[in-house]
Amino acid sequence: MAEARITAVHLTAFKSFVNEVLPLSDLTILTGLNSSGKSNALDGLDVLSRLATGGDLADVLDGRGQYGPGEVRGGSAGCPPHGTDTFELGCTVELGDEVFEYSVTVRVAPDLRIEREQLQGPARAEKSKKIRRRDLITATGEENAPGLDVRIHNGRRGVNPATFVRDNRSVLAQAPILVRTSSIAGREVLHGVDVVQSALQAVFEFDPVPIAMRDYVRRSDAALKRDGSNLSAAILNLQHTQPARAQKVVEAISTIAANQVTGVQFETTTRDEVMLSLTEHDGSRTSAREMSDGLLRFAAVATALQSTAQDLDVDADDDAVPLTPDSEPVTGKVRVVLEEIENGLHPSQARVALRMIEDAVTSSGLQVTVTTHSPALLNALTGELNDKVVVCYRDEEGHSRLSPLVELSGYAQAMAHGEIGDLVTRSELVAPTPERSVDLDAFLSAIGG
Known part of the structure; x- marks a missing residue:
């Protein structure tokens, strides 16, 4: 099955960034001084992922309604650069040799709405059948207009006819009801939509919260959540579906724990709820309720990095179906995003964390993006891993900038x-x-x- 992957995030006008690009490879390590903009860069990826769900802007950005993760950091009002009322983001998504570019501009005041949106990618002309880069979707809205004028590539010469849609959610998500699948052009547009949406929805922003892990959880609640609250069920599930990977989690925990951990067990209730316990060399047990914050956080990170797409609470799976009958199914390659991976770890354990990340990329099939302040972790980098480091810094005007370390x-x-x-x-x-x-x-x- 084809896997779509994000290769760059375009921070055109977002928070502390102006006209900057964050390159993304299978492993990306983002470092920089405090307040240099590292978190802002990852927030940009988070916002794009949320918009791709197609939810109402107020729900996905400000945490209203039923949107799970709550508001994006700072809410929608915190997304525009200082002194402005709009923000603009985009991304490059690749599927094999195909390259798609997506961008969106959102106005946050006086009303929260999409102001502009565009999807570009390869498509053919109806008569010549020549494939070249084209504007697949272009949406624009006027300040006082109640919606957006959307023009969709139809393969014919001249200006594409306009369609009117709502501006309170992404056009990308509304496209399937706007496009005719009976035409080659329509199917190519929907293919581009599928590629970009699949890649963005496969972003797994992981922010483990130790206090949320100290209770029983339903055994069936097995896909690891973004706050790690169902860690116990996730590890138990990993033991059943991927025992070798579960063993790697236990070994990682044993490596960083001060007491000698020999295995894990699970306490259960009559309601089929479970809680993780660590078994120590003397036969004693330490339940999740008794573990330190640092150990619980590390256990959650280790579990996430040993998981596959099916083991994470992310919208990417091998059962994806094509949007059109003659296209292949597309799934997004999961990208685990984790800030300050060294949190709760002794500096001497930085190498363990780095090796876990490398293993996730090479054997779990995940993409991983982390931020770090840890000199010990950076010292553990060797050879080509230096190429994976992106440095975030402020320029003379106070804008955040990004540069590959080696450049x-x-x-x-x-x-x-x-x-x-x-x-x-x-x-x-x-x-x-x-x-x-x-x-x-x-x-x-x-x-x-």
Whole structure:
């Protein structure tokens, strides 16, 4: 089955970002000083994922109605850059050789509404059958208009006819009821919609809350939730469906626990509820109610990273069906997003966390994006993992900027004098240093080559 993946988030005008792009690979490690904008960048991905659900803007951004995760950090009013009333985001999504670009502009005052939306991607002309990049969907709205004018690619010459739709939810989600599947062009538009929606809905923003894990949960509530509250049921489910992965979770917990953990057991109630307990070398047990916050959080992270798409509470599965009869089913490649993975961990355990992340990417088939302040974790990076690090910093105007670590001016010379974490501790490699060279000659010179 084809897997759609997000390869970039376009932070065109969002919070502290203006005209910036966050590149995403299977593993992305985002680092930077406090208040540099790391969380804002991930909030942009979160907002896009929420909009793709098709829910009402007030529900998905401000946590009203039945939308599960609550409001996006800061709510809708916190999304525009300071002094403005609109924000603009987008993403690049790839499916094999196909590349799609999606963007959306949202006005938050005086009313919360979509102001502009666009989807671009490959499609063919009706007569020539030539495939090229086209505007598949273009939606615009005037300030006092009660909705959006939407133009959808129909494969013919000239301007596409306009359709009027509501502006309180994404056009992307409304497209299936607007497009004719009887035409080749219509099916190609819906394919593009399916690709982008699938990728965005497969984003798993994971924010484990230890206090929520200290109680019994229904055994059937097995797909790990975004706050980790059903950790006990999730680990039990993993034991049944993926025993080797469950064992890796136990081994990871044992590695970081001060007491010697030999296994896990589950206390049960008459209502088929379960609670995790750790078994120690002397036969004693420690239930979830007695575990430290740090240990519970780490157990939840380890479980998420050893899970597959079916084990996570995310809208991506192998049972996806195509939107049109002649297209292949598309599913989104799950991306686990986790802030400050080192929280609750002793610095000496940073290498354990990093190896868990690598294993998730190579064996679980997940994509992983994490932020970190940990010098110990950064020191644990070796070889090509340096290419996975993106540095967030503020420019002279106060805007947040992003740069791959290896493209920072001064990277080559700095790396000759220490490991990444040590350099960051000395306030090096936290922003560009124009006076330094990044070429290979500078690196060889610095190490005496």
